[in-house]
Amino acid sequence: MSLSVxxxxxxxxxxxxxxIAGVPIAVALGISSVCxxxxxMDLNVAVVTGAQRIFSGISVFSLLAIPFFILAGNIMNKGGIAIRLINLAKIVTGRTPGGLAQTNILANALFGAISGSGTAAASAMGSIIGPIEKDEGYDPNFSAAANIATAPTGLLIPPSNVMITFSLVSGGTSVAALFMAGYIPGALWALACMLVVYIYAKKAGYRSQTKLTGKEKFNAFIQALPxxxxxxxxxxxxxAGVFTATEGSVVAVVYSLLLSIYGYKSMKWKDLPEIFRASAEMTGIIIFLIGVSSIMSWVMAFTNIPTMVSNGLLSISSNKYVILLMINIILLVVGTFMDMTPATLIFTPIFLPVCTALGMNTIHFGIMLIFNLCIGTITPPVGTTLFVGVKVGGVKIETVFKHLLPYFFAIIVVxxxxxxxxxxxxxLPGLMGYVS
Incomplete structure (x- = not known):
């Protein structure tokens, strides 16, 4: 048996x-990699080298963007931004069939993009729009399904922490290029789900019962403009190159803080300690995962595991489309039981060499990988966004899941x-000069 195998x-x-035993994934990654x-390699040397890889893995300046974007997102969740975006979305959707669900979808895309969190979008939008939909006669399962299916769009529409993580593990892919690359796929996801809502709502007779006046529309737009x-x-x-992604994350924190406290007056300075605590906890989990995954990346490179996987896939078929389909299926399965960050850290170094050997652009591969893993956040058994959406929607997974099936079909097509x-x-990256 070869060393790689x-x-x-x-x-x-x-x-x-x-x-399966419930060991934290960061610990499991470290132990399995060292073993x-x-x-x-001698055990002492392996452990010392592993520790060095953890520190070198997190000693990257661009990683500073992650805690600041997390902090900015938590400030926005508390700062009254959600209701302003919902009111803006109402202007766009108007009185189309399923208007409130359409509003939910558009607001999810906007809020998820600003906060960088699918679970935050599902929680904020579901808790605000859900009760209104119920009052207007919408089936709670239909409402919850629309909210759950579209909450991950904000992970594709920048700024997105998982794109920063992919940039690091892929060897320095431009963060700005990845940000630009996510817009169209994220928008297509939202549009596909809006089509599903339109078809279902028209059949069920769901139509918004309120009509906004011109003045109300103008006020909603002005309120959401900041x-x-x-x-x-x-x-x-x-x-534009005015600042880096890391500097941009700091700008996002300062802007969202001033807007929430002095603009919307929805947050007070005394709320900051709790926001800092929550942000620090989330940052610690992600950064430690990145550090430990550096051990796995080093082990895989040292033992030529990516080359073995690449040769194995290419031996099954030389057809580019078949191989990409197999990679998609694997990532879809992985996404159902693994969180996005560890999955990105583990499978990028495995599948990226395969895709580049097929002539695939690294930016394109990154968006494909992130899209797959976003789907995993709304599928059982470990779909965090699914569970949040079910909780705020006041429904059960077994009843909402059949309503999710048409959305899954539409999302898979995209x-x-x-x-x-x-x-x-x-x-879009090509338009900005990031792709030749």
Missing amino acids: LSGLIILVLLVIML AILPV CLLLIIIVIGGII LMLVTYIPQLSLW
Whole structure:
């Protein structure tokens, strides 16, 4: 048995056993990685080298963007931004069939993009729009399904922490290019779900019973304008080269803080300690995962595991489309039981060499991978966004799941388009000069 096969089996078997046993994924990654290198390295050397890899893995300046974007998102969750975006979305959706559910979808995309969190979007939008939909006669399961299915769109529409993580683990892919690449796939996800809502709502007779006046529309737009300016300032500044993604994350914190406290007056200075605590906890989990995953990346590179996987897939078929389909299926399955960050850290170094060997652009691969893992956040058994959406919607998973099936079909269709039409991901980065 070759070293690559032996190390790969050790990592796979130990990782699965420890995850089933409930071992924290960061610990499971570290232990399985160190054990995988033991056939060729002394235990003391492996442990010391592993510790060095953790520190070198997190000693990257661009990683500072993650805690600041997390902090900005938590400030926005508390700062009254959600209701302003909902009111703005109402202007766009109007009285179309399923208008409130359409509003939910659009607001999810906007709020998720600003906060960078699918679970935050599902919680904020579901808790505000859900009761209104119930009062207007909407089936709670229908409302919850629309909220759950579209909450992850904000993870594709920048700023997105998982894109920063992918940039790091893929060897320095431009964060700005990834940000631009996510817009069209994220918008297509939302539009596909809006189509599902339109078809279902028209059949069920769901139509908004309220009509906004011109003055109400104008006031809603003015109230939401500062929220939209945040996206324009942060993303525009990064794209224009005014500041880096890390500096942009700091701008997002300062802007959202001033807007929430002095603009909307929905938050007070005394709320900050709790927001800092929650942000620090989330940051610690993600940064430790990134550090530990550096051990696995080093082990896989040392033992040529990515090359073995690449050769294995290419031996099954030389057809690019078949291989990409197999990778999509694997990522969809992985996403059902693994969180996005560890899945990105584990599978990027495995599948990226395969895709680049097929001539796939790294930016395109990153969006495909993130899209797959976003779907995993709304599927059982570990879909965090699914559970949050079910809780705020006051429904059960077994009753809402059949309502989710049409959305899954629509989202998978968009995934196939994103996979096999590179320009959906590369057109905007190319327009900005990031892709030659």
